[in-house]
Amino acid sequence: MERKTGSRLIPACLILLGMLLFSGTFVNEVHARQNHQDSIHEAYVHGRMHLWEQALKAMTDQYRHSPSDSLLYDILLAQYGLIGHYLEEDRDAEAEALLAEAEKYLTRLEKRPGFAVESMLFEAAFKAFRINLRPRRGISLGPQSSRLINQALDSDPSYPRAHLEKGNMLYHAPRLFGGSKKESIPHYAKAIALWEQELPKNQRWLYLSTLVSLAKAQKDTGDLDQAIATLEKALQFEAEFQWVRDELLPEFRDKR
Secondary structure (H helix, E strand, O other): OHHHHHHHHHHHHHHHHHHHHHHHHHHHHHHHHHHHHHHHHHHHHHOOHHHHHHHHHHHHHHHHHOOOHHHHHHHHHHHHHHHHHHHHOOOHHHHHHHHHHHHHHHHHHOOOOOOHHHHHHHHHHHHHHHHHHOHHHHHHHHHHHHHHHHHHHHHOOOOHHHHHHHHHHHHHOOHHHOOOHHHHHHHHHHHHHHHHHOOOHHHHHHHHHHHHHHHHHHHHOOOHHHHHHHHHHHHHHOOOOHHHHHHHHHHHHHHO
């Protein structure tokens, strides 16, 4: 009887050891993911985009060794933001290369349950990036992007990124194709209000970016005082936001 009881202890101990190892690995992966999110936020706030690039590389390396849906989403969100930065800096070759990579990751997200709205919004944004790179494609890709955004809004009208992408579409699209900077304002404002109810850690930089987009739309439509108040709100959330603190806010105040 004693020998039989002892034989049962061996697999039990192995199971416990396996559980401890798995728990430690999971904690390490969560901690790494949080560090990557912090690095991206710091990169955006301080204008140190090399940190963003390093974080993205680290995330893709981690995903190759230990894939997860949450990490896949973070990778796409980081790619989305970095492509936008490259386009603003006229680094079109880098933007196009990263966009091609992001589209491959998107095909994976589209297959994961619970990411239908996110997938639609990434696809809509990527089509808009394609238009930025090849304006002639706007005739075909513009309506496709718009339909995806509207589908996402219909599916989940309380999701902030759906309103952000609707605001972006309205702000940037030519008037002939339904663009309206004035109509972009309520969508940017709605996205901000929804984030203020619940702001995921990986979307802090996106919240700040949306405040900037709202301020620009307000300025462009003649409401400079409100635009300044919006930028001041961004600094209340993140006092070290250098782009707003050192450039945009002084520029807006000078125009008043």
